[in-house]
Amino acid sequence: MRWLLFLPLAGVVALFALSNRDPVALRLWPFEPSLHLPLGIAVLLAAAAGFLLGAVIVWLSDLPARSRSRAAQRRAASLERELDGLRARERSDAADRLAGRAT
Known part of the structure; x- marks a missing residue:
């Protein structure tokens, strides 16, 4: 093309x-x-x-937007890691509750 x-x-x-x-x-x-x-x-x-x-003018005017984008990507990655940790803890707690009922 x-x-x-x-x-x-x-x-x-x-x-x-x-x-x-x-x-x-x-x-x-x-x-x-x-x-x-x-x-x-x-x-x-x-x-x-x-x-x-x-x-060059467009590149310079776009710098703040790229900076905000990188910060948002870092924040999203951090929140995904936190969510994965919470899900793992929830699965662990559920497994512990099931194990406690089985005994």
Whole structure:
């Protein structure tokens, strides 16, 4: 399924980069040096940088939720262990009561 989505997208990206080969100068004011790249590559690099910045922002905003999730998982595991102990004690008490009646 992934390939069905990836291949057409990769084809469009490749066509875009090949269709926009005119060189452009990229400058960052106040710095003097410039970087000369084909327009297609410059646009794709800008899109990749935006994607990565967005991914980092989402990852950082999700940190509290992941922390709460880990705490809830630890609490659930602790409660399951406690419940298993209580069930074992209940079975033991029931067995003792049965053994007491049998004698």
